[in-house]
Amino acid sequence: MPNILKEWYEDEARSNYGAYIPFVGTVRSEDGIEGLSFDIYEPILESWFKAWQQKAKEKGAVIKMAHSRGDVMLHESSYIAAVFSPKRRVALEFIDEFVEDFKASAPIWKYDLKNGQRIYAKDRSTAIKGSGILA
Amino acid sequence: MVKVEFLGPIQKDALELEIANLNELAAILQKDEAMKEWLENCAVAVNDTLVTSLECPLKDGDKISLLPPVCGG
Numbered sequence: 001m002p003n004i005l006k007e008w009y010e011d012e013a014r015s016n017y018g019a020y021i022p023f024v025g026t027v028r029s030e031d032g033i034e035g036l037s038f039d040i041y042e043p044i045l046e047s048w049f050k051a052w053q054q055k056a057k058e059k060g061a062v063i064k065m066a067h068s069r070g071d072v073m074l075h076e077s078s079y080i081a082a083v084f085s086p087k088r089r090v091a092l093e094f095i096d097e098f099v100e101d102f103k104a105s106a107p108i109w110k111y112d113l114k115n116g117q118r119i120y121a122k123d124r125s126t127a128i129k130g131s132g133i134l135a
Numbered sequence: 136m137v138k139v140e141f142l143g144p145i146q147k148d149a150l151e152l153e154i155a156n157l158n159e160l161a162a163i164l165q166k167d168e169a170m171k172e173w174l175e176n177c178a179v180a181v182n183d184t185l186v187t188s189l190e191c192p193l194k195d196g197d198k199i200s201l202l203p204p205v206c207g208g
Contacts, residue, residue, distance in 0.1 A: 025208040039143050041202065043183040067207060079208040099208070108207030109143030120144035125204035128178035130187040134161040134201070135174040 002077055008064050008084075017062070017084040019091040023099055025079035027072050034113045035073035036121075041107040048106055052098055061085035061094055065102075071113060105129065137197040145173055145203055157181075157189040160199065178202040 005022050012020065027036050049065060056063040062084045072078040081099060085091040105128055110121040137154060141147040147169065154160055157179065164170045179186055180200040181193070193199070 038207070041142050041200070044180060044185070044200075044202070047183065102207055104205075106205060106207040107142065107202055108205055109203070110206040110208075111144070121206050122144075122204070125206040127176040127204045128185070128202055130185060131178040131202075131204075132175050133179055133187065133189055134157070134164055134177060 002080055004066055004080055005082065008082055012062065012084050015062075015084065016086070018086050019088040020082060020084050021088075021091040021095050022080065022082040023095055024077050026077045027074050029074050031112070032114060033074070035071055035076075036078060037071045037111040037113055037118050038067070038069050038078065039109040039111075040067065040069045044107045052101070056083065056085075056094065059085065059090050059094065061090055063094070063098060067106075067108060073113075136195060137193050137199060139199045139201070141173075141201050143203050143205075145170075145177075145201060154193060156193055157186070157191050157199075161189060173201070173203055176204050 002024065005024070009020060052063055063081070065081045068078045081095065081102070083091040083095045083098070085094065104126050110124065111118045112121055136151050139150040139152060139160065141149070152160070152163065154163070164174060180202060181191055182198055183200070
């Protein structure tokens with residue numbers, strides 16, 4: 001289990017949350033890839049995440065997240081998120097919404113590592129809402 | 136002068152341009168053959184805030200970022 005999940009658990013152990021729901025994304029073996037690689041644009045990722053932290057706060061919950069940059073090899077985790085909340089229902093719904101929006105909006109770019117090359121995962125990528133204004 | 140940076144997989148060096156709004160940027164990039172495939176799917180941020188309209192005045196020192204389709208996780 002990734003250490004960060006234990007750290008988060010310990011950080012909130014006395015915060016009186018009834019539910020802790022982690023999400024761990026790992027790199028699967030498919031299409032002959034050796035791993036994945038990621039670019040991150042931090043300034044916008046941070047403001048995006050802050051908005052979600054605020055949303056969590058309004059529900060009495062806490063959201064945490066960690067993402068790798070650079071190369072992540074097969075069966076390693078690239079992305080970990082977790083929600084703490086007083087009751088389970090809020091946390092279950094929140095982690096679902098959060099991970100979906102993360103996929104669609106967080107400024108992170110994924111590449112397949114294959115035959116020594118780093119290939120942009122164009123077909124699995126989603127245009128950010130509002131894209132195309134310059135076209 | 137504003138700076139334009141191309142994020143993630145777009146293989147293009149940053150530009151420094153004398154432009155007053157995003158309409159002018161659109162006109163410049165539309166002439167760039169290598170950029171055509173990206174413009175349809177790129178989001179635009181001015182000073183790290185996403186914008187949804189070209190009617191965005193620019194001032195000296197602004198930073199514009201082009202964000203192609205994303206896939207975290």
